[in-house]
Amino acid sequence: MKYQNWEMLDALYATGNITQTAKRLFLSQPTLTTRIKSLEDYYGVQLIIRKQRGITFTPEGEELALHARKMLREQINIEEKLNNMKQQVAGTLRVGVSNFFALNKMPKILRLFKQTYPNVEFQVVTGWSSDIHRRILNHDIHICFIKGDYNWNDEKELLYEEEVCIASPWEFNWSELPKLPRIDYRTDGKMKSIADNWWYSNYKEHPNINIQVNQVETAKEMIINNLGYAIMANLVVRPYPHLIIKNLHQPTGELITRKTWMYYHENSLQMNIVKAFVQFIKTLDVKDL
Structure with missing residues (x-):
């Protein structure tokens, strides 16, 4: 089977939709x-079943x-191995990045790295930290x-630690928070647990959530426009000195913080490209990028 057909089947399996697969592969739907029909004729089996919304694969499909996914991975591995044998820092680096880091840090990091290794x-794959953690576990x-802190028994590097805070457009007393309008946003489970645990350790009432959005960046814009306060990591609002920022504390008085990590597999350091990138990150002050 041709490489292009591996790609097609893998994309089709991932999306479950012919239209989305065609767009991803820059093909027309016909x-x-x-x-797909050519593959079905070649193997003599039906690969997919079309439904009103999307498709489903037959057992054979x-x-x-x-x-196909296994063959794609093997192809990537052999290309990486051959590049490594040349003793060059070249090839494709596969990186998974949490949403905030992808927007605010990753473009600068990649630009700087490419200046040294053109x-x-x-x-780059982006998503919630929990999704990215699953991808590194699977060697994707x-x-x-x-x-956040996830189970990881391989190599890791702490990049920075930031405070979790209340970010508000106006001055406030802690006792007022349950009555003030709060902006809620979608985030990963660990950050939600931090916010909920702090809240219900300090208040009996539920928060007065009057706006719900999908991303922390949207929540930040709502705060800037005087629509409410939110609980978020300090780095999100640090560039806006006119906002009122008050850090959260544990009952013991300790600051509540959230760590940002770089995770990687030790055996991947055998690849020149991974080794060079890890060493490069260790030279940066990532928090202040």
């Missing part, structure tokens, strides 16, 4: 449909899609940058 390309990526 071309994609023709390639699923088996072939999983094989033959490197990047494949070489390196990840995530917020």
Whole structure:
């Protein structure tokens, strides 16, 4: 089976949708449909079942899609091995990045790294830290940058620690918070637990949530426009000195903080590109980028 067909089956299995797969692969839908039909004719089995919304794989189709994913991974591995044998820092670095880090830190890091190693390309996956953690466990990526402490028994580097705070457009007393309008946003489970545990350790009432948004950056804009306060990591609002920022504390008086880590597998350091990138990150003051 051709490499392009591996890619097609893998993308189709990931999206479960012909339209989305065609867009991802820059193909027309008729071309994609023709390639699927050609594979079905070649193997003599039906691979997918079309539904009103999307598609589902037959058992035979699923088996072939999983094989395609395995073959893609083997292809990536051999390309990486050959690049490494050349003793060059070249090839594609696969990185997983939490959403905030991807928006605020990663573009600068990649630009600086590419200035030193121009033959490197990047494949960057973004998402919640929990999703990125799963990807590094599965060896889908070489390196990840995530917020919070996750189970990890391999190599890691603490990049920085930031305070969790109340960010508000106006001055406030702690006793007033339950009555003030709060902006809530989608975040990973660990950050939500930090916020909820702090709140219910200090207040009996539920927070007065009157705006809910999908991202922390949107919540920040709501705060800037005087629509309410939010609980978030300090770095998100640090560039806005006109906002009122008060850090949260444990009952013991300790600051509540959130760590940002770089995780990677020790055996991946055998690859020149990974080794060079890890060493490069260790030279940076990532928090102040």
